Amino acid sequence: ETGVTQTPRHLVMGMTNKKSLKCEQHLGHNAMYWYKQSAKKPLELMFVYSLEERVENNSVPSRFSPECPNSSHLFLHLHTLQPEDSALYLCASSQNLGGGRSNYGYTFGSGTRLTVV
Amino acid sequence: AQSVTQLGSHVSVSEGALVLLRCNYSSSVPPYLFWYVQYPNQGLQLLLKYTSAATLVKGINGFEAEFKKSETSFHLTKPSAHMSDAAEYFCAVTFYSYNGGSQGNLIFGKGTKLSVKP
Numbered sequence: 402e403t404g405v406t407q408t409p410r411h412l413v414m415g416m417t418n419k420k421s422l423k424c425e426q427h428l429g430h431n432a433m434y435w436y437k438q439s440a441k442k443p444l445e446l447m448f449v450y451s452l453e454e455r456v457e458n459n460s461v462p463s464r465f466s467p468e469c470p471n472s473s474h475l476f477l478h479l480h481t482l483q484p485e486d487s488a489l490y491l492c493a494s495s496q497n498l499g500g501g502r503s504n505y506g507y508t509f510g511s512g513t514r515l516t517v518v
Numbered sequence: 519a520q521s522v523t524q525l526g527s528h529v530s531v532s533e534g535a536l537v538l539l540r541c542n543y544s545s546s547v548p549p550y551l552f553w554y555v556q557y558p559n560q561g562l563q564l565l566l567k568y569t570s571a572a573t574l575v576k577g578i579n580g581f582e583a584e585f586k587k588s589e590t591s592f593h594l595t596k597p598s599a600h601m602s603d604a605a606e607y608f609c610a611v612t613f614y615s616y617n618g619g620s621q622g623n624l625i626f627g628k629g630t631k632l633s634v635k636p
Contacts, residue, residue, distance in 0.1 A: 405561070434623070444608065444626040457623065491561055507624055509554075509561035 407510035422477040424492030524627035537596040541609030
Protein backbone atom coordinates (compact mmCIF):
# COMPACT_ATOMS: atom_id res chain seq x y z
CA GLU A 402 0.00 0.00 0.00
CA THR A 403 1.31 3.45 -0.83
CA GLY A 404 0.64 6.96 0.42
CA VAL A 405 -0.86 7.99 3.72
CA THR A 406 -3.50 5.78 5.30
CA GLN A 407 -5.81 6.89 8.09
CA THR A 408 -8.04 4.67 10.19
CA PRO A 409 -10.83 4.63 11.01
CA ARG A 410 -12.52 6.61 8.23
CA HIS A 411 -15.47 7.43 10.48
CA LEU A 412 -15.74 7.52 14.26
CA VAL A 413 -18.63 8.36 16.54
CA MET A 414 -17.77 8.68 20.21
CA GLY A 415 -19.37 9.87 23.40
CA MET A 416 -17.88 12.63 25.46
CA THR A 417 -16.60 10.20 28.08
CA ASN A 418 -14.99 7.75 25.64
CA LYS A 419 -11.33 7.25 24.85
CA LYS A 420 -10.38 6.49 21.27
CA SER A 421 -7.36 6.78 19.01
CA LEU A 422 -6.89 7.83 15.41
CA LYS A 423 -4.15 6.13 13.45
CA CYS A 424 -2.06 7.38 10.55
CA GLU A 425 0.49 5.38 8.62
CA GLN A 426 2.68 6.60 5.78
CA HIS A 427 4.46 4.38 3.28
CA LEU A 428 6.46 7.13 1.59
CA GLY A 429 9.64 7.08 3.64
CA HIS A 430 8.91 10.61 4.88
CA ASN A 431 10.38 11.87 8.14
CA ALA A 432 7.81 14.46 9.19
CA MET A 433 4.15 13.96 10.04
CA TYR A 434 1.32 16.32 10.87
CA TRP A 435 -2.19 16.39 12.31
CA TYR A 436 -4.65 18.92 10.91
CA LYS A 437 -8.22 19.63 12.00
CA GLN A 438 -10.77 20.60 9.34
CA SER A 439 -14.02 22.06 10.66
CA ALA A 440 -16.90 23.42 8.63
CA LYS A 441 -16.38 27.05 7.59
CA LYS A 442 -12.95 27.25 9.23
CA PRO A 443 -9.47 27.10 7.71
CA LEU A 444 -7.46 23.96 8.15
CA GLU A 445 -5.87 24.14 11.58
CA LEU A 446 -2.43 22.68 12.20
CA MET A 447 -2.52 20.75 15.48
CA PHE A 448 0.77 18.90 15.82
CA VAL A 449 4.02 18.50 13.93
CA TYR A 450 6.49 15.68 14.35
CA SER A 451 9.88 15.80 12.67
CA LEU A 452 12.21 12.85 13.03
CA GLU A 453 9.77 11.45 15.60
CA GLU A 454 10.10 14.47 17.88
CA ARG A 455 7.23 16.84 18.45
CA VAL A 456 8.36 20.21 17.19
CA GLU A 457 5.13 22.14 17.35
CA ASN A 458 1.93 22.08 19.33
CA ASN A 459 -0.41 24.86 18.30
CA SER A 460 -2.09 25.36 21.67
CA VAL A 461 -4.20 22.27 21.26
CA PRO A 462 -6.29 21.24 24.31
CA SER A 463 -4.84 18.43 26.37
CA ARG A 464 -7.80 16.18 25.53
CA PHE A 465 -5.88 15.60 22.27
CA SER A 466 -2.67 13.66 22.81
CA PRO A 467 -0.39 12.77 19.88
CA GLU A 468 2.06 9.91 19.72
CA CYS A 469 4.70 9.19 17.10
CA PRO A 470 6.39 5.86 17.88
CA ASN A 471 8.38 5.85 14.62
CA SER A 472 8.65 7.80 11.40
CA SER A 473 5.90 5.80 9.71
CA HIS A 474 3.19 5.97 12.35
CA LEU A 475 1.31 8.76 14.03
CA PHE A 476 -1.53 8.50 16.51
CA LEU A 477 -3.97 10.98 17.97
CA HIS A 478 -5.37 9.83 21.30
CA LEU A 479 -8.72 11.34 22.21
CA HIS A 480 -10.41 11.55 25.60
CA THR A 481 -13.29 13.52 27.12
CA LEU A 482 -13.92 15.36 23.88
CA GLN A 483 -16.54 18.05 23.35
CA PRO A 484 -19.15 18.27 20.58
CA GLU A 485 -17.21 21.16 19.03
CA ASP A 486 -14.34 18.74 18.45
CA SER A 487 -16.42 17.07 15.74
CA ALA A 488 -14.47 17.55 12.52
CA LEU A 489 -12.42 15.87 9.83
CA TYR A 490 -8.96 15.06 11.15
CA LEU A 491 -6.31 14.90 8.48
CA CYS A 492 -2.87 13.41 8.71
CA ALA A 493 -0.07 14.47 6.37
CA SER A 494 3.57 13.63 5.86
CA SER A 495 6.53 15.27 4.16
CA GLN A 496 10.22 14.73 3.61
CA ASN A 497 12.51 17.23 5.29
CA LEU A 498 15.84 16.83 3.56
CA GLY A 499 18.06 18.14 6.31
CA GLY A 500 20.07 21.33 6.34
CA GLY A 501 16.77 23.12 6.42
CA ARG A 502 15.78 21.86 2.99
CA SER A 503 12.48 20.26 2.10
CA ASN A 504 10.75 19.12 -1.03
CA TYR A 505 7.65 20.76 0.44
CA GLY A 506 5.41 18.01 -0.78
CA TYR A 507 2.81 17.36 1.89
CA THR A 508 0.92 14.14 1.22
CA PHE A 509 -2.43 13.90 2.95
CA GLY A 510 -4.48 10.94 4.07
CA SER A 511 -8.22 10.71 3.42
CA GLY A 512 -9.01 11.75 6.95
CA THR A 513 -11.09 10.49 9.86
CA ARG A 514 -14.56 12.00 10.18
CA LEU A 515 -15.09 12.34 13.94
CA THR A 516 -18.47 12.97 15.50
CA VAL A 517 -18.70 13.61 19.24
CA VAL A 518 -22.13 13.01 20.73
CA ALA B 519 3.29 36.15 10.14
CA GLN B 520 2.07 34.47 7.01
CA SER B 521 -1.49 34.15 5.78
CA VAL B 522 -3.51 33.48 2.66
CA THR B 523 -6.85 34.89 1.62
CA GLN B 524 -9.03 33.13 -0.87
CA LEU B 525 -11.58 35.45 -2.42
CA GLY B 526 -14.96 33.80 -2.77
CA SER B 527 -15.99 30.79 -0.75
CA HIS B 528 -18.07 29.52 -3.70
CA VAL B 529 -17.43 29.83 -7.42
CA SER B 530 -19.76 28.45 -10.08
CA VAL B 531 -18.85 28.08 -13.74
CA SER B 532 -20.35 26.36 -16.75
CA GLU B 533 -18.68 23.34 -18.26
CA GLY B 534 -16.11 24.52 -20.79
CA ALA B 535 -15.77 27.97 -19.22
CA LEU B 536 -12.63 29.47 -17.71
CA VAL B 537 -11.94 28.64 -14.08
CA LEU B 538 -10.34 31.39 -11.98
CA LEU B 539 -9.84 30.88 -8.24
CA ARG B 540 -8.20 33.75 -6.43
CA CYS B 541 -5.54 33.60 -3.74
CA ASN B 542 -3.63 36.46 -2.16
CA TYR B 543 -0.89 35.92 0.35
CA SER B 544 0.85 37.87 3.04
CA SER B 545 4.42 37.03 3.94
CA SER B 546 7.37 38.96 5.31
CA VAL B 547 9.80 36.59 3.61
CA PRO B 548 9.72 35.08 0.13
CA PRO B 549 6.85 32.60 0.14
CA TYR B 550 6.38 29.16 -1.24
CA LEU B 551 2.82 28.72 -2.46
CA PHE B 552 0.61 25.74 -3.12
CA TRP B 553 -2.80 24.79 -4.42
CA TYR B 554 -4.52 21.68 -3.12
CA VAL B 555 -7.82 20.11 -4.20
CA GLN B 556 -10.20 18.18 -1.96
CA TYR B 557 -12.93 15.97 -3.38
CA PRO B 558 -15.85 14.97 -1.14
CA ASN B 559 -14.85 12.63 1.68
CA GLN B 560 -11.21 12.73 0.62
CA GLY B 561 -7.99 14.24 1.87
CA LEU B 562 -6.10 17.00 0.10
CA GLN B 563 -4.25 16.38 -3.14
CA LEU B 564 -1.44 18.65 -4.34
CA LEU B 565 -2.33 20.38 -7.62
CA LEU B 566 0.78 22.51 -8.04
CA LYS B 567 3.43 24.45 -6.13
CA TYR B 568 5.60 27.52 -6.54
CA THR B 569 9.03 27.31 -4.90
CA SER B 570 10.88 30.32 -6.36
CA ALA B 571 11.61 28.86 -9.79
CA ALA B 572 9.37 29.73 -12.76
CA THR B 573 6.55 32.12 -11.86
CA LEU B 574 4.06 30.29 -14.08
CA VAL B 575 3.49 26.87 -12.62
CA LYS B 576 1.66 24.06 -14.36
CA GLY B 577 -0.05 21.37 -12.33
CA ILE B 578 -2.16 18.31 -12.75
CA ASN B 579 -5.55 18.14 -14.48
CA GLY B 580 -4.79 21.13 -16.70
CA PHE B 581 -4.53 23.67 -13.88
CA GLU B 582 -1.90 26.37 -13.68
CA ALA B 583 -1.10 29.31 -11.43
CA GLU B 584 1.02 32.41 -11.77
CA PHE B 585 3.02 33.94 -8.94
CA LYS B 586 2.80 37.74 -9.07
CA LYS B 587 4.93 39.33 -6.40
CA SER B 588 3.74 42.86 -7.14
CA GLU B 589 0.14 41.79 -6.57
CA THR B 590 0.94 39.25 -3.80
CA SER B 591 -1.24 36.84 -5.73
CA PHE B 592 -1.18 33.21 -6.80
CA HIS B 593 -4.44 32.70 -8.68
CA LEU B 594 -5.39 29.28 -10.03
CA THR B 595 -6.74 28.96 -13.56
CA LYS B 596 -7.93 26.36 -16.00
CA PRO B 597 -8.99 27.28 -19.54
CA SER B 598 -11.94 24.92 -19.76
CA ALA B 599 -13.84 23.53 -16.78
CA HIS B 600 -14.87 19.91 -16.64
CA MET B 601 -17.57 18.39 -14.45
CA SER B 602 -14.89 16.40 -12.64
CA ASP B 603 -13.28 19.66 -11.47
CA ALA B 604 -16.09 20.22 -8.96
CA ALA B 605 -14.34 20.15 -5.60
CA GLU B 606 -12.95 22.41 -2.91
CA TYR B 607 -9.66 24.16 -3.60
CA PHE B 608 -7.21 25.37 -0.99
CA CYS B 609 -4.36 27.82 -1.34
CA ALA B 610 -1.49 27.42 1.13
CA VAL B 611 1.72 29.28 1.98
CA THR B 612 4.95 28.48 3.74
CA PHE B 613 8.47 29.82 3.67
CA TYR B 614 12.07 28.74 3.78
CA SER B 615 14.70 30.93 5.32
CA TYR B 616 18.15 30.14 3.94
CA ASN B 617 19.79 32.40 6.51
CA GLY B 618 18.19 30.90 9.53
CA GLY B 619 17.82 27.43 8.07
CA SER B 620 14.25 27.47 9.32
CA GLN B 621 11.18 26.24 7.58
CA GLY B 622 7.60 27.11 8.18
CA ASN B 623 4.58 24.85 8.22
CA LEU B 624 1.82 25.05 5.64
CA ILE B 625 -0.80 27.70 6.38
CA PHE B 626 -4.06 27.21 4.50
CA GLY B 627 -6.74 29.54 3.24
CA LYS B 628 -10.41 28.89 3.98
CA GLY B 629 -11.01 27.17 0.68
CA THR B 630 -13.13 27.83 -2.40
CA LYS B 631 -15.83 25.40 -3.49
CA LEU B 632 -16.01 25.11 -7.24
CA SER B 633 -19.28 24.03 -8.85
CA VAL B 634 -19.45 23.16 -12.54
CA LYS B 635 -22.80 23.42 -14.31
CA PRO B 636 -23.56 21.26 -17.34
